[in-house]
Every structure is written in structure tokens, then in C-alpha cells.
Amino acid sequence: xxxxxxxxxxxxxxxxxxxxxxxxxxxxxxxxxxxxxxxxxxxxxxxxxxxxxxxxxxxxxxxxxxxxxxxxxxxxxxxxxxxxxxxxxxxxxxxxxxxxxxxxxxxxxxxxxxxxxxxxxxxxxxxxxxxxxxxxxxxxxxxxxxxxxxxxxxxxxxxxxxxxxxxxxxxxxxxxxxxxxxxxxxxxxxxxxxxxxxxxxxxxxxxxxxxxxxxxxxxxxxxxxxxxxxxxxxxxxxxxxxxxxxxxxxxxxxxxxxxxxxxxxxxxxxxxxxxxxxxxxxxxxx
Amino acid sequence: xxxxxxxxxxxxxxxxxxxxxxxxxxxxxxxxxxxxxxxxxxxxxxxxxxxxxxxxxxxxxxxxxxxxxxxxxxxxxxxxxxxxxxxxxxxxxxxxxxxxxxxxxxxxxxxxxxxxxxxxxxxxxxxxxxxxxxxxxxxxxxxxxxxxxxxxxxxxxxxxxxxxxxxxxxxxxxxxxxxxxxxxxxxxxxxxxxxxxxxxxxxxxxxxxxxxxxxxxxxxxxxxxxxxxxxxxxxxxxxxxxxxxxxxxxxxxxxxxxxxxxxxxxxxxxxxxxxxxxxxxxxxxx
Numbered sequence: 001x002x003x004x005x006x007x008x009x010x011x012x013x014x015x016x017x018x019x020x021x022x023x024x025x026x027x028x029x030x031x032x033x034x035x036x037x038x039x040x041x042x043x044x045x046x047x048x049x050x051x052x053x054x055x056x057x058x059x060x061x062x063x064x065x066x067x068x069x070x071x072x073x074x075x076x077x078x079x080x081x082x083x084x085x086x087x088x089x090x091x092x093x094x095x096x097x098x099x100x101x102x103x104x105x106x107x108x109x110x111x112x113x114x115x116x117x118x119x120x121x122x123x124x125x126x127x128x129x130x131x132x133x134x135x136x137x138x139x140x141x142x143x144x145x146x147x148x149x150x151x152x153x154x155x156x157x158x159x160x161x162x163x164x165x166x167x168x169x170x171x172x173x174x175x176x177x178x179x180x181x182x183x184x185x186x187x188x189x190x191x192x193x194x195x196x197x198x199x200x201x202x203x204x205x206x207x208x209x210x211x212x213x214x215x216x217x218x219x220x221x222x223x224x225x226x227x228x229x230x231x232x233x234x235x236x237x238x239x240x241x242x243x244x245x246x247x248x249x250x251x252x253x254x255x256x257x258x259x260x261x262x263x264x265x266x267x268x269x270x271x272x273x274x275x276x277x278x279x280x281x282x283x284x285x286x
Numbered sequence: 287x288x289x290x291x292x293x294x295x296x297x298x299x300x301x302x303x304x305x306x307x308x309x310x311x312x313x314x315x316x317x318x319x320x321x322x323x324x325x326x327x328x329x330x331x332x333x334x335x336x337x338x339x340x341x342x343x344x345x346x347x348x349x350x351x352x353x354x355x356x357x358x359x360x361x362x363x364x365x366x367x368x369x370x371x372x373x374x375x376x377x378x379x380x381x382x383x384x385x386x387x388x389x390x391x392x393x394x395x396x397x398x399x400x401x402x403x404x405x406x407x408x409x410x411x412x413x414x415x416x417x418x419x420x421x422x423x424x425x426x427x428x429x430x431x432x433x434x435x436x437x438x439x440x441x442x443x444x445x446x447x448x449x450x451x452x453x454x455x456x457x458x459x460x461x462x463x464x465x466x467x468x469x470x471x472x473x474x475x476x477x478x479x480x481x482x483x484x485x486x487x488x489x490x491x492x493x494x495x496x497x498x499x500x501x502x503x504x505x506x507x508x509x510x511x512x513x514x515x516x517x518x519x520x521x522x523x524x525x526x527x528x529x530x531x532x533x534x535x536x537x538x539x540x541x542x543x544x545x546x547x548x549x550x551x552x553x554x555x556x557x558x559x560x561x562x563x564x565x566x567x568x569x570x571x572x
Contacts, residue, residue, distance in 0.1 A: 018434045052522050114478045119465055119491040161506060165499055172458035172495075179405055186387040192400045209458075213451055220447060 003072045004223040016067070016214040019207055020060040026204040027055040034197040035185070040103075040112025051177065057096025058131075058170050059208055063215040065089035066167060068225045070218060082226075085144050090135050098130050120176040128167045134162050143192040164219070171212040178205050289358045290509040300352070302500040305493055306346040312490040313341040320483040321471070326389075328396025335389040337463065341384025344417075344456050345494055349501040352453060355512045356504060368512075369429050376421050383414050392424035406462040413455045420448050450505070457498040464491050 003009065031038060031048035038052065039045030068074070068086050108115050116125065141147040141155055182191050182201055189195040218224065317324060317334035324338065354360070354372050383499030394401050402411065427433040427441055440567065468477050468487055475481040504510065 114480070117478045117480050117484060119461060119488045122488050122492065123461070157507075161503060167504060168454050168458075169495065172454075172461050175409070175458050176406060176461050176465045180467050180469065182405070183466065192403045194400070194403050200405060202405045202408050206408065209409060209455065216451060217447060222445075229341070246339060 004131060005221075006072065009070075009072070009218070009221075009224050012218050013067070013071075016063065016211060016218060019211045019214060020063055023207045023211055024052075024056050024060055025206060026200070026207060027051050030197070030201055030204060034200065040106075042106055044107070046103050046110075047107040050100045050107075051174075053096040053100035053103070054170075054174060054177070055204075055208065057093040057100070059174060059211065061089050061093040062167055062170065063211060065093065066163060066215055067218045070224050072224075075226055082254070087135070087139060087143055090131075090138070094128075094132055094135055097131065101125070101128060118176075118180060120173060120180055123169060123176070124173040127166055127173055130162070131170075133167050134159070134166060143272070164216070168212065171208055174207050174208055177201075207217070293508075295356075295358070295504070295507075295510050297353075298358070298500060298504050299353075301543050302349065302497060302504060304351055305497045305500060306349055309490060309493045309497055310338075310342050312486070312493060313337050316483070316487055316490060320486065326391055326392075330393070331494055332396075333393040336386045336393075337467070339386035339389070340456075340460060340463070341490075341494065342411065343379040343386070344414040344459060347375050347379040347382070348453055348456065349497060351379065352449060352501055353504045356510050358510075361512055366429075372427060373421070373429055374440065376417075376424070380414075380421055383417065387411070387414060403468060406459060406466055409455060409462070410459040413459055416448070417452050417456075420445070420452060432448055432476055450502070452499065453501070457494055463489050464488075496511075 009025060013144055018163045031052055035048055038048050040049070065086055068089065069082055074082055105115055107113070109157065115121065137155070141152060182198055186195060186198055191198050317338055321334055322330045324334050326335070351372055354375065355368055360368055391401055393399070401407065423441070424445060426437060428445065464487055468484055472481060473483055477484050
């Protein structure tokens with residue numbers, strides 16, 4: 001597969017995987033070595049599943065789900081397969097996030113700690129609810145072959161925007177959660193006396209932030225985007241047919257061809273091809 | 287000025303201004319009504335300048351600086367003027383952020399509270415340092431008319447990416463800061479007992495997040511981008527001259543025309559025009 005800056009892409013991908021994996025390992029070391037460990041008994045052991053599941057699912061797996069279309073060795077795979085992997089990874093992330101919420105609510109209720117009073121909880125619960133909504137909308141509109149083309153074209157830029165916004169919000173929420181837990185848990189020695197656990201968990205926060213930065217870079221490079229199908233390019237150059245499809249015009253008018261809506265152009269062009277060139281089957285859901 | 291979805295843009299701009307302004311007002315109400323007020327005496331009154339200056343400068347003014355090129359009524363203004371406004375707003379934000387840091391260090395030192403132990407402080411100080419670096423690089427590379435075209439072309443996507451990443455990081459840091467302060471300050475009644483100040487300041491956190499989301503939407507819509515100059519479009523359609531300029535090829539090869547590097551295409555095309563069509567003067571710094 002031809003790709004501009006393939007080595008640069010690989011270096012960034014390996015860095016993202018490494019930093020993401022390290023974030024998960026750091027979270028495990030944090031709860032197993034510095035905290036009480038893991039369990040499901042209403043104590044701090046159950047709470048500890050909260051950061052473990054969220055960093056694993058909502059940060060690491062969600063991050064990978066975001067860049068899965070950009071792996072050049074998947075460009076020969078069908079779009080349906082890649083959409084299924086994207087949806088599958090996001091579903092795993094959502095399930096882990098829900099279990100993480102159960103863990104913290106259980107822990108609070110068992111210890112008579114109030115729920116939902118902190119900014120962390122407000123933003124976090126909102127993010128989980130919107131993430132599930134995003135997942136359901138994505139499933140019914142982009143994965144199932146039922147939504148009309150015009151609707152897909154209108155909603156694709158919103159889907160991409162919402163996904164990145166939610167990912168960023170999840171990272172911000174994670175940093176708030178680490179801040180809360182360190183202030184609550186580190187009393188003697190206090191967080192402010194630079195105990196090893198404080199330094200270690202601050203470093204975990206930085207790793208999560210760097211992971212987010214790497215994913216954001218990878219997903220916003222136009223040259224690393226899954227390429228348009230050869231047929232769709234043919235269609236476009238032969239009179240710009242893809243531009244004329246309903247729904248595309250309003251969003252992508254003029255001479256501004258943007259990253260976010262070139263996503264929908266691919267979509268539109270490929271669907272157009274399915275109808276025009278009768279090349280359905282493998283790409284029937286595009 | 288012609289613009290796709292002008293009413294939508296206006297609605298979002300007004301929303302962003304309103305939510306950003308409301309964030310500043312909420313911060314002022316927080317420190318003046320719920321906290322001790324403002325002063326410069328090493329006490330909590332001096333600390334209170336920290337959130338006021340950061341929400342005003344580092345959140346609100348930085349947000350406006352990010353979208354200033356997208357105001358359609360400025361499209362007839364010279365790019366040099368718009369760059370100066372962009373740089374000026376970011377400079378104001380940086381100065382307010384530095385005063386905000388002085389306020390919190392003064393407050394800590396006067397009260398023998400350790401500095402730089404929290405994740406908030408690690409991420410926040412890093413963000414301020416990188417922001418100043420971004421400002422200096424922006425000034426010398428994009429505003430002063432000395433940097434070679436190829437360097438500008440290579441660095442523009444990095445400048446745009448870094449700017450958005452720093453803006454997101456600043457918002458995450460603000461949310462961590464609110465979390466810290468509420469846990470430290472709300473003891474009797476505790477943060478966990480849903481006191482009015484807790485609810486009020488959580489709402490401030492949500493406002494800041496919504497402001498960030500609005501700015502992120504406005505700045506990533508390709509149809510709301512400052513348009514290319516008519517002459518540069520002419521150049522591009524007449525054989526794609528702008529594509530052939532050194533530095534542009536490597537970054538914007540193939541058929542992927544992306545939002546971030548269409549920024550540099552504008553730049554490249556306009557400079558090209560300055561050389562080719564001898565239309566220098568007003569746009570000499572592009």
C-alpha cells in the first residue's frame with residue numbers, strides 16, 4: 001500500500017501503542033503496588049477497578065478505535081470489516097466504562113460516600129452517556145445498511161467531531177479523577193510532600209495526555225487517511241459526480257475540501273459507485 | 287462576503303462568545319461571592335487571581351484567538367493584520383497566564399504550601415511553557431517576513447495542531463484546578479454534601495468545557511475557513527502551480543486535501559502569488 005510518510009506513521013503508531021500500553025501498566029502498578037489491589041467487595045479494592053477499566057477501555061482502546069481506519073495494511077480490507085472493528089473496539093470500551101461506573105457507585109454506596117457531587121462525576125457520566133449514544137447512532141446510521149445516503153453525508157462530520165471531542169473529554173475526566181484520588185488517598189505522607197505514589201501517578205497522568213496527543217496527531221494527518229477507492233476517484237475526475245450527490249453539496253461546497261468531510265466524500269463516492277458501477281456486495285454497507 | 291452556512295456560523299460564534307463570557311462571569315462570582323475576593327497580599331485573595339486570569343486569558347481569549355481567522359467580515363482585511371490580531375490575543379493570554387502563575391506561587395510561598403507537587407501544576411506549567419514557545423515560534427516563523435517558504439509550509443500543520451492541543455490541555459488543566467480547589471476549600475459543608483458553591487463551580491467547569499467544544503467545532507469546519515485568494519485559485523486550476531511549491535508536496539501529496547494543510551496551501555499559494563503576480567505589499571508577510 002502506498003502511503004506518504006509511512007515510516008513516520010509507523011514511528012508514531014508504535015509510540016502511541018507503547019505510551020498507551022504503558023498507561024495501562026502504570027495504572028495496574030498504581031492500584032496493585034501503591035493502593036490495596038483489586039477486588040469486588042465494596043471496599044477500595046472494588047473502587048480500584050474504576051481507574052483500571054477506564055484507562056484500559058475508555059482511554060487506550062478508544063484511542064486505538066479512533067485510528068483503526070488509518071492502518072495502511074487494512075486499506076485492502078473491506079470498509080465493512082473496518083467499520084465492524086471500529087464499532088467493536090468502541091463497544092468493548094463502552095462496556096468497560098459501564099463496569100467502571102458500577103465499581104465506583106458500589107464503592108460509594110457501601111461506604112456511604114455520596115455519588116455525583118464532583119465535577120469529575122458530572123463530566124464523566126455525561127461522557128459515558130454521550131459515548132453510548134454516539135455508539136448507537138454510529139451503529140444504526142453508518143454500520144447498518146439502512147440509513148439514506150443524505151443522512152450519512154450530513155452526520156459523518158458530526159460523528160468524527162463528536163468522537164474526537166468525547167476522547168478529549170474522557171482524557172480530561174481521567175486527569176480530574178487522578179487529581180481527586182491522589183488528594184483523597186495521600187494523607188500521610190500528604191500528596192504535597194512529594195511521596196513516590198504522587199510522582200508515579202502524576203507521571204501516569206502525563207502518559208495519558210501524551211497518548212491523547214499522539215492519537216490526535218495521527219488522526220488529523222490528511223496524508224494518512226484511508227484512500228478513496230480508485231473507482232470513486234475516476235467518478236470524481238470524470239465530471240465530479242461524487243460532488244453532486246444529495247447531502248454532499250451543502251456540506252462540502254466551494255473550494256474547501258476538508259479532512260472531516262473528505263470522510264463523507266469517500267463514503268458518498270463509494271456508495272455512488274455501488275449504485276452506478278454495480279460493484280455492491282463487499283461494500284454494501286458503505 | 288459569501289460563506290456557506292453563514293447563519294449557522296453566527297449562531298455558533300454568538301454561543302461561543304456567550305458561553306465564554308459566562309465562564310469569566312462565573313469565575314468572578316465564584317471568587318467574589320463564594321471565596322474571599324481579590325487582592326495581592328499572599329493570602330487566598332491573591333490566589334483568587336489565578337482562576338480569574340486563567341479563565342479570562344488562557345481559556346476565553348485563547349479561544350477567540352483560535353477562531354479569529356474565521357470571522358467572515360475580516361476576510362477583506364490583510365492577512366498581516368489578522369496574524370497580528372491572532373498573535374496579539376495570544377500574547378495577552380500568555381501575559382495573563384504568567385501573572386496567574388505568579389499569583390499562585392506567591393500564595394504558596396507566603397503560606398508555606400509546597401509548589402509543583404500536583405498533576406495540575408505539572409500539566410499547567412508545561413502548557414504555559416509550550417504556549418510561550420508556540421507564541422515565539424509563531425512570531426518568528428509566520429509573522430516576521432524572514433522564514434523561508436518551505437519552513438513555513440512544513441511548520442504550519444504543526445502550529446495548528448499544537449495550538450489546538452494546547453487549548454485542549456489548558457481546558458483539562460482548568461478542570462483539574464477547579465477539582466483541586468473545591469476539594470481543598472469546601473470542608474464545612476463538604477464538597478460531597480452538594481453545597482451551592484460546589485454546584486455553582488461544577489457548572490463553571492461545564493461551561494468551560496462547552497466553550498472548548500464550540501471553539502473546536504468552529505475551527506474544524508472546512509467551509510468556514512478564510513478563503514483562498516482568487517488569484518491563488520486561478521494559479522491552482524491553471525496547472526496546479528501551488529501544489530508544486532517546495533515543502534507543500536511532501537505534506538500534501540496525493541488526493542488528500544486536508545483542513546490543516548489547506549491552511550498552508552493558502553499560505554503557499556498566496557506567497558507564490560506575491561512572487562508570481564508581483565502583488566506584494568499588503569501580504570508581504572504571508
